[in-house]
Amino acid sequence: MSTPRGIRNNNPLNIRHNGERFLGEVVPGRDRAFKTFCSMAYGYRAAFVILGSYLSRGLNTVEKIIRAWAPPTENNTESYIATVAQRSGVGRNKVLTAESGSEYRKIVAAMCHCENGVPANMADVEAGFRMQSKIKN
Numbered sequence: 001m002s003t004p005r006g007i008r009n010n011n012p013l014n015i016r017h018n019g020e021r022f023l024g025e026v027v028p029g030r031d032r033a034f035k036t037f038c039s040m041a042y043g044y045r046a047a048f049v050i051l052g053s054y055l056s057r058g059l060n061t062v063e064k065i066i067r068a069w070a071p072p073t074e075n076n077t078e079s080y081i082a083t084v085a086q087r088s089g090v091g092r093n094k095v096l097t098a099e100s101g102s103e104y105r106k107i108v109a110a111m112c113h114c115e116n117g118v119p120a121n122m123a124d125v126e127a128g129f130r131m132q133s134k135i136k137n
Contacts (some may be wrong), residue, residue, distance in 0.1 A: 040128075070114075108120070
């Protein structure tokens, strides 16, 4: 079995290339479609930064986050929402705030599983969370 793309790229949520540069991003990366990070912690950090920006735009529930992250044109979005809600234990319509750090860590770990088919390493999730400042504990 080969290593999932997001794990190979230290990009556990499969963040696509765009104009934004993140701390720890390897430029040029080794993947034409998805960003590459120097460590898994930096890949998680980037995910938390993006989710923090989602929060500032009112994308503050699992359902709203996943609809933006994994749109129906590319994904089975409903299944993704249900899986993240179930795996994280965070209800799909629970309103999150900038102080919902414990829930965000569970959501990101569940998203990693959806993206890669393997469980997240929680030490890496925690390290990435500590390196960002948009979401608090």
